[in-house]
Amino acid sequence: GNSVTQMEGPVTLSEEAFLTINCTYTATGYPSLFWYVQYPGEGLQLLLKATKADDKGSNKGFEATYRKETTSFHLEKGSVQVSDSAVYFCALIKLLGNQFYFGTGTSLTVIP
Amino acid sequence: DTGVSQDPRHKITKRGQNVTFRCDPISEHNRLYWYRQTLGQGPEFLTYFQNEAQLEKSRLLSDRFSAERPKGSFSTLEIQRTEQGDSAMYLCASSSSGGGYTGELFFGEGSRLTVL
Numbered sequence: 001g002n003s004v005t006q007m008e009g010p011v012t013l014s015e016e017a018f019l020t021i022n023c024t025y026t027a028t029g030y031p032s033l034f035w036y037v038q039y040p041g042e043g044l045q046l047l048l049k050a051t052k053a054d055d056k057g058s059n060k061g062f063e064a065t066y067r068k069e070t071t072s073f074h075l076e077k078g079s080v081q082v083s084d085s086a087v088y089f090c091a092l093i094k095l096l097g098n099q100f101y102f103g104t105g106t107s108l109t110v111i112p
Numbered sequence: 113d114t115g116v117s118q119d120p121r122h123k124i125t126k127r128g129q130n131v132t133f134r135c136d137p138i139s140e141h142n143r144l145y146w147y148r149q150t151l152g153q154g155p156e157f158l159t160y161f162q163n164e165a166q167l168e169k170s171r172l173l174s175d176r177f178s179a180e181r182p183k184g185s186f187s188t189l190e191i192q193r194t195e196q197g198d199s200a201m202y203l204c205a206s207s208s209s210g211g212g213y214t215g216e217l218f219f220g221e222g223s224r225l226t227v228l
Binding site for chain 1: 115116145153154155156157160168203205215216218219220221222
């Protein structure tokens with residue numbers, strides 16, 4: 001089956017700290033991988049994506065690399081800001097599929 | 113505002129009552145999805161429409177749940193005889209399927225259901 005496992009939170013970091021949120025997946029075939037972010041009081045929005053192995057998605061200083069050999073898509077940011085406080089969801093969709101599979105989400109709080 | 117909109121944002125109901133949620137997708141999107149999210153969990157797929165056709169339904173969608181998209185634009189999700197276990201955030205998302213489709217979903221802010 002298809003599934004996504006991401007590290008449990010909550011995660012609390014000081015401003016300018018380095019962030020890693022781990023995500024691993026199980027899927028048949030070649031899925032596309034996504035990170036979605038949900039800011040307080042808002043809907044989920046796409047943060048970044050990668051559609052094939054070794055692709056690196058990046059946005060707003062966040063990066064994630066599609067690693068087929070380790071079935072991982074870890075989210076990283078070199079220097080977090082208070083405004084990055086949100087819940088982050090790793091997700092996959094099978095190629096040409098219509099069903100997303102989401103992880104359970106990781107809550108990040110960045111303190112000044 | 114051209115994003116996905118959902119109504120109502122919050123519904124409190126008594127067990128056994130029926131509730132209906134509405135979703136207005138981004139106008140040029142032909143695909144529409146319903147997801148359910150409970151506390152501490154990621155969104156779980158419920159159903160999916162392409163235009164007015166309901167093409168996939170999850171096993172999570174019991175016979176008390178029904179979704180429609182009659183004209184291929186807005187959609188409704190009805191829950192009959194609500195149970196306390198139905199309490200959750202119901203998320204609507206839309207996407208296009210045209211050229212350049214990359215699988216990105218655009219989500220609304222959700223409709224929170226509380227069943228007393």
